Amino acid sequence: MAKFEKLTPPGEGERIVVREGSLSVPDRPIIPFIEGDGTGPDIWRASQRVFDAAVDKAYGGKRKIVWFEVYAGEKAYHTFGEWLPPDTLTAFREYIVGIKGPLTTPVGGGIRSLNVALRQELDLYVCQRPVRYFDGVPSPVKRPELVDMVIFRENSEDIYAGIEWEEGTPEVRTVIEFLQNQMGVKKIRFPETSGIGIKPVSRQGTERLVRAAIDYALKNGRRSVTLVHKGNIMKFTEGAFKNWGYELAEREYGDRVFTWAQYDRIKAQSGVEEASRVQAEAEAAGKLVVKDVIADAFLQQILTRPAEYDVIATLNLNGDYISDALAAQVGGIGIAPGANINYETGHAVFEATHGTAPKYAGLDKVNPGSVILSGVMMLEYMGWKEAAALIVKAMEKTIRERVVTYDFARLMTGAKEVKTSEFATALIGNME
Numbered sequence: 001m002a003k004f005e006k007l008t009p010p011g012e013g014e015r016i017v018v019r020e021g022s023l024s025v026p027d028r029p030i031i032p033f034i035e036g037d038g039t040g041p042d043i044w045r046a047s048q049r050v051f052d053a054a055v056d057k058a059y060g061g062k063r064k065i066v067w068f069e070v071y072a073g074e075k076a077y078h079t080f081g082e083w084l085p086p087d088t089l090t091a092f093r094e095y096i097v098g099i100k101g102p103l104t105t106p107v108g109g110g111i112r113s114l115n116v117a118l119r120q121e122l123d124l125y126v127c128q129r130p131v132r133y134f135d136g137v138p139s140p141v142k143r144p145e146l147v148d149m150v151i152f153r154e155n156s157e158d159i160y161a162g163i164e165w166e167e168g169t170p171e172v173r174t175v176i177e178f179l180q181n182q183m184g185v186k187k188i189r190f191p192e193t194s195g196i197g198i199k200p201v202s203r204q205g206t207e208r209l210v211r212a213a214i215d216y217a218l219k220n221g222r223r224s225v226t227l228v229h230k231g232n233i234m235k236f237t238e239g240a241f242k243n244w245g246y247e248l249a250e251r252e253y254g255d256r257v258f259t260w261a262q263y264d265r266i267k268a269q270s271g272v273e274e275a276s277r278v279q280a281e282a283e284a285a286g287k288l289v290v291k292d293v294i295a296d297a298f299l300q301q302i303l304t305r306p307a308e309y310d311v312i313a314t315l316n317l318n319g320d321y322i323s324d325a326l327a328a329q330v331g332g333i334g335i336a337p338g339a340n341i342n343y344e345t346g347h348a349v350f351e352a353t354h355g356t357a358p359k360y361a362g363l364d365k366v367n368p369g370s371v372i373l374s375g376v377m378m379l380e381y382m383g384w385k386e387a388a389a390l391i392v393k394a395m396e397k398t399i400r401e402r403v404v405t406y407d408f409a410r411l412m413t414g415a416k417e418v419k420t421s422e423f424a425t426a427l428i429g430n431m432e
């Protein structure tokens with residue numbers, strides 16, 4: 001039993017454990033949650049009611065989540081004088097599966113991202129964000145239903161690791177001098193007034209991410225995995241990500257995949273027609289296609305040809321941008337769920353793609369859909385598929401009935417705008 005410094009875990013319930021690589025989930029699992037900053041409390045209150053109602057309805061009282069509140073962000077700071085108390089990490093480690101609301105990160109100074117810190121501390125190396133269209137949701141594109149992608153974003157390294165030094169400090173001067181004097185770097189345009197950031201991208205980090213994406217694609221009968229990178233410019237980080245991804249796919253998955261690296265080799269040896277023939281044959285045989293695209297081209301093609309993309313494997317920063325861009329295509333960040341997962345240990349913390357939306361804090365206004373659908377991912381991860389399906393069906397029905405929060409209502413005709421809490425009530429009423 002883990003030692004908590006200031007928190008007391010619930011007196012009832014049991015731990016989820018990992019046995020022989022699989023989760024073993026008791027009927028009354030203890031699940032730690034962080035309410036979140038800004039709109040987090042409004043959203044969490046609504047979401048928790050939906051999760052409890054779905055579990056109760058699906059299992060007739062036989063199963064129940066025992067919630068354990070843990071703290072991070074402003075509530076943690078005001079309660080314990082710490083932004084990320086050690087007890088919070090202990091709880092997520094101990095109970096394996098957890099869920100969180102958004103946490104504030106100040107821009108240009110102040111604390112480093114608590115979200116990133118949680119992912120790094122718990123080594124949750126996959127940020128998995130499915131993007132699908134719900135019928136009736138207002139969208140800025142003509143065919144939003146063509147978007148059906150699952151983003152696998154590397155979650156532990158890249159420029160997002162936050163290794164950087166501020167302009168004018170002795171540290172940045174040391175780094176710049178090292179780069180200029182030891183490494184022969186001549187390209188820093190304004191060395192006297194530069195801040196410097198470092199972008200670590202490793203073979204190990206890439207391989208575990210791409211492996212998770214391919215495993216997911218094979219298990220779920222998806223057509224392709226696309227490695228999205230900016231490898232033409234950043235050759236040894238983003239370019240290496242692409243090369244390592246292809247190498248891993250061919251080495252570990254052999255005959256089950258066909259890669260564009262293979263295509264290029266066949267083309268060089270036997271011509272484009274032969275390469276196209278082999279690819280067509282591989283696709284007809286149901287092999288998973290592993291391909292790649294440069295990130296800027298990808299961002300225009302998801303608007304012009306979204307049906308060509310399926311599972312996406314990408315680096316941390318690209319994945320951040322891509323998540324919001326794709327969420328917008330299917331109606332916005334109000335229904336964009338996600339999960340941070342370590343597929344090797346089983347640890348997972350589920351969270352929405354959006355942030356704290358601070359201007360709406362305390363107004364009971366924003367869409368709780370992203371956290372609710374993150375909870376759906378959590379229930380599926382736990383194997384509680386019936387409860388998950390109840391929520392998804394209720395979400396589909398409620399949106400079809402045009403009962404929606406402000407974000408959708410402002411773009412729909414004939415919608416009934418409801419508050420965060422009322423949307424949850426409508427969902428619960430539509431569970432059948």
Ligand SMILES: NC(=O)C1=CN([C@@H]2O[C@H](COP(=O)(O)OP(=O)(O)OC[C@H]3O[C@@H](n4cnc5c(N)ncnc54)[C@H](OP(=O)(O)O)[C@@H]3O)[C@@H](O)[C@H]2O)C=CC1
Pocket residue numbers: 101102103104105106115333334351352353354355356357358366367368369370407
């Ligand atoms: N994982 C996390 O905890 C994350 C935390 N953050 C943090 O959140 C803070 C605010 O970030 P910001 O860049 O403003 O991004 P946000 O995602 O918080 O908000 C941007 C805009 O998105 C819309 N939006 C966000 N959430 C919802 C929702 N639930 N329902 C409907 N619309 C929503 C609103 O649009 P509109 O104005 O059009 O109504 C809002 O103004 C920052 O401190 C940032 O670091 C950001 C992302 C992730």
Ligand SMILES: O=C(O)CCC(=O)C(=O)O
Pocket residue numbers: 103104105113114115116320323353
């Ligand atoms: O940590 C943050 O404040 C922002 C994180 C973010 O935007 C994301 O993970 O999508």
Ligand SMILES: [Mg+2]
Pocket residue numbers: 320321323324353
């Ligand atoms: Mg983001």
